[in-house]
Amino acid sequence: MSQQDSNHATRAALRQAFDDMIQGFQEARDAIDDPALYPPPPSDRNLAEGYRYVLGFMLAGIERALGDPLYPRFRRAIQPMNRSTIDNADAVYLGVEIDGNYSYRIRGRAADSRHWRGEPAAPGRTAPQYVIFELASGYAGDSGELSEMTPGTRINTGTLDSTALQVAEDGSFDILVAPEKPDGYKGNFLLSRRSSRGVEHVGRFLTCRELFHDWENQDLLDLEILRIGCEQEPRPPIDPEAALQMLREVGRVARNQVHFWNAFNAITLETYGQVPGGLSERMGLDKPFMPVNDMNPPNALGLATGGGQSSNIYAGGTYLLDDDQALIIETRTPVEPHFLGFHLANLWGESLDFESYPSNINAHFVETDPDGARRWVVCHRDPGVANWVSTTGVPHGYTSMRWTYPEPPPKEEWPQLKVTLVAFDAISEHLPHARRVGPGERAAQRLLRHRHVQRRYRQY
Known part of the structure; x- marks a missing residue:
């Protein structure tokens, strides 16, 4: 030719x-x-x-x-421009494609991270509340077919979270990602190739979730990832x-x-009603897995519900509210989690605008009642009380709760959850201890959100 x-x-x-x-x-x-x-x-x-x-x-x-798995770089897998999958509004989702048949080294630096080890946090800038690296053998949803949810089709070949991460005094750390752990190696490690059910799985997509409680003071990690030996092999055109x-x-x-x-x-998820053979039937529930104006029991389904964070206990449902209605969401945590957040999303699974509206409130900002319970109120308009979670005017959407436990507590000590539908005018009756919040404080909250979101998703 x-x-x-x-x-x-x-x-x-x-x-x-x-x-x-x-x-x-x-x-x-x-x-x-x-x-x-x-x-x-x-x-x-x-x-x-x-x-x-x-x-x-x-x-x-x-x-x-x-992207190029042999010359990878971290990027934001989910950000305000492409929210999806009922994402956590308190999280940065970083992702990178790799080829788990090769070895890589992650280098990072964190601000003060004493709280990762259960010590009191220092004043000023600190590391995120919680961080977890997970290496999966596939990317949820890529097949376009629900059959990819079959157990064993996709697995995590390795996980490493901030409770186990070895960090130097200056905040630096490194993580070896490799198909096998070298003899005698005692540093941070992620396995990139693992057999399960007789099938060898190769890690293909590495995620790093950085979860934030204190939006004013907690800050991002600095991260890089390099394939070992890439400096000897210039990338071909x-x-x-x-x-x-x-x-x-x-x-x-x-x-x-x-x-x-x-x-x-x-x-x-049975968002629009029960489905034969669906999760509700398998779990013995008498309502859809995502019930209306209610939430499913706390669960740790993870891969069964789309490959969620492996250290989370989840609960979810949908709200469907008129202007004169509200939901009160109540949780008690016999064992305090490393992270706790309550979030709303639209029916596409996009987290609602969390920059201009209090559409999520985590454990740092929620005010606890005298009886030890945390209670959020979900409604379309401002009820003038603390712990208001705004629907941003979306009449029908998702509710989701995440409790993070690197080591799950015994089942009898799992979080407790209660959802109550009330009239908007009766909110104060149901929340007698709720502190009143005026327009000035709401404006200050919005400004804090704007500043944090700019910092969390900075492009420079």
Whole structure:
């Protein structure tokens, strides 16, 4: 083939791959309003948020496709521009593709981290409340099919959290990621290749969750990841075959992720009603797994509910409130968790705007009642009391609670949870000890949120 003919063939193949990517975007778009693809009810706001949601997965697909497992770098897997999967509004989700057949070294630095070891935190800037690294053999949702939820299909090959992380006095640490732990090695380690149920799994996607309680003082980690030996092997330039793969990957990720999570929300979580053979039936519940104006019992389902954080106990449900209604969410924790947060999300699974609204309140900010219980009030308008969690005007959405336990307590000492539907005008009657909060304090809270979100998601 002549050079000219080769150029023509390359150009045609790349144009086709680009068209395939656009087709993937269109199929992702279809999931916004095609009833066969399980979208939320088609209100004006749900439709508008659905288009933003799809754009977020397009962005995620582009970032992932441009990555290179042999020359990785951490990026934000979830951020305000692409929230999804009922994400934790108190978290930074960092992610990076690797090839677990190789070895890597993570280097990091944390501000004062004494609280990771149960010691009192120092005044001023400190490390995040809790950090966990998890290396998975696949990325949840990539297949576009719920069959990927079959036990053993995807596993964590290694986990390491801040309670076990060895940190030097200056806040520095390093983590070896490798298929085998070297003899005599005693440092921080993540296994990147592991057998389960007779199948060898290779770590492909490394996540780092940084969870925040004190939004004013807790700050991000500094992190880098390098494949061991990368300095000896300059990265080769992109060629047509790699460009073809990159373009198709962008469309595949966007399409499959949107289709998977729609089906996951409707069928696995039973957001819109019970499903034969669904989680509620398997757990012996008499209501959908995500009940309306209620929450499911605290559980540690993790991979069974989309690959959540392995050290979390979860509870979730949906709220469906009129303007004159409110939910009171109450929890008691016989064993205090390392992190506790309560959050709202829309029916696409996007956390609600947590920069301009108090749509989440964690254990640092929630005010505890004299009886030792923590109580949040969920409603559309400001009731003038502390612990108000705003729906931002979304009439129907998700509630979620996360309790983080690196070592889960005995089942009899798990968190307790109670949800009560009340009239808006009766909130004070049900929360007699709630402190009154005026417009000035709300404005100060919003400013703190704006500043923290800018710092948490800084791009420089």
